[in-house]
Amino acid sequence: MLGRASLLIDVGNTNIKYVWYAEGESLLGISPHIIANESIEQALPDLLASRKDISNINAFICSVKSSELTQTILSIFNEAGISCVQAQSQSCQFGLKNSYENVSNMGSDRWLAMLGADAICNQDALVIDAGTAITCDFIVDKQHLGGWIAPGLSLLRKSVVSNTQRVFDFDSVTPALLPGQDTSNCVANGALAQSIGIVYQAYALMNEKSSEFTVFLSGGDHAIIKQYLPPALGNAQIHPNLVLAGLARLSSNP
Ligand SMILES: Nc1ncnc2c1ncn2[C@@H]1O[C@H](COP(=O)(O)OP(=O)(O)O)[C@@H](O)[C@H]1O
Numbered sequence: 001m002l003g004r005a006s007l008l009i010d011v012g013n014t015n016i017k018y019v020w021y022a023e024g025e026s027l028l029g030i031s032p033h034i035i036a037n038e039s040i041e042q043a044l045p046d047l048l049a050s051r052k053d054i055s056n057i058n059a060f061i062c063s064v065k066s067s068e069l070t071q072t073i074l075s076i077f078n079e080a081g082i083s084c085v086q087a088q089s090q091s092c093q094f095g096l097k098n099s100y101e102n103v104s105n106m107g108s109d110r111w112l113a114m115l116g117a118d119a120i121c122n123q124d125a126l127v128i129d130a131g132t133a134i135t136c137d138f139i140v141d142k143q144h145l146g147g148w149i150a151p152g153l154s155l156l157r158k159s160v161v162s163n164t165q166r167v168f169d170f171d172s173v174t175p176a177l178l179p180g181q182d183t184s185n186c187v188a189n190g191a192l193a194q195s196i197g198i199v200y201q202a203y204a205l206m207n208e209k210s211s212e213f214t215v216f217l218s219g220g221d222h223a224i225i226k227q228y229l230p231p232a233l234g235n236a237q238i239h240p241n242l243v244l245a246g247l248a249r250l251s252s253n254p
């Protein structure tokens with residue numbers, strides 16, 4: 001039987017993602033709805049008003065944005081009389097151990113994505129979250145070994161344009177793993193190649209650390225990266241949003 005409904009919210013650097021989740025639902029089916037950062041003050045009250053069972057829900061939020069935006073969201077819940085738990089990175093949770101000495105420095109989205117992945121596979125895992133930043137996190141024997149933070153696809157494209165004089169790029173250009181034949185294609189394809197490159201390197205390193213592991217690919221750019229995964233990564237678990245899966249785990253075992 002499905003339990004109480006929770007509103008799960010992932011506040012990333014580019015987008016706010018949310019899902020309604022009932023305890024007992026599969027973590028695999030979690031697929032986010034997107035709200036633009038600037039429309040949250042209107043969109044969130046509307047979203048809450050759309051529920052008839054409002055008195056019976058609670059909320060779980062993971063935010064890596066400014067405390068101002070986070071506080072705005074928390075106060076909307078407060079005004080609606082809904083309790084909201086803000087997830088934080090922990091040194092150890094659900095048996096998963098963090099490698100950071102100062103865990104408060106770790107983005108809670110990374111920790112939640114790991115908790116989500118761990119709940120789904122319950123074995124060694126390489127967790128790749130391709131959002132504003134691409135993060136890779138390595139988990140062996142329930143121990144986080146550490147990770148990588150690198151610019152994501154859009155950020156790579158923007159940074160090369162803003163730090164050069166003659167390089168330009170159009171957002172409308174879809175990247176492909178091909179030689180580009182004009183500036184914008186060179187930028188888009190170069191950024192894609194770098195993004196695929198980090199996935200290869202993460203896989204190679206994980207292979208040295210573990211003999212059997214699951215690779216997870218998540219985040220706004222999961223679909224484009226998925227198209228170019230190496231054959232060895234054919235079994236990768238593609239997940240639109242592992243952070244929400246982590247929040248779902250928290251909501252079921254607060
Ligand atoms: N419909 C979309 N809206 C916004 N970003 C998108 C969309 N589709 C793909 N993207 C890509 O996804 C990235 C954002 O992914 P997301 O996981 O939402 O990031 P974050 O968690 O950092 O907010 C953007 O940098 C962009 O490259």
Ligand SMILES: CC(C)(COP(=O)(O)O)[C@@H](O)C(=O)NCCC(=O)O
Nearest residue numbers: 012013064105106107131132133149
């Ligand atoms: C690395 C991140 C920017 C990723 O954020 P995202 O791309 O998902 O918006 C975020 O997890 C963050 O701000 N981390 C703090 C530094 C750390 O994790 O060590």
Ligand SMILES: [K+]
Nearest residue numbers: 129131133135
């Ligand atoms: K990310």
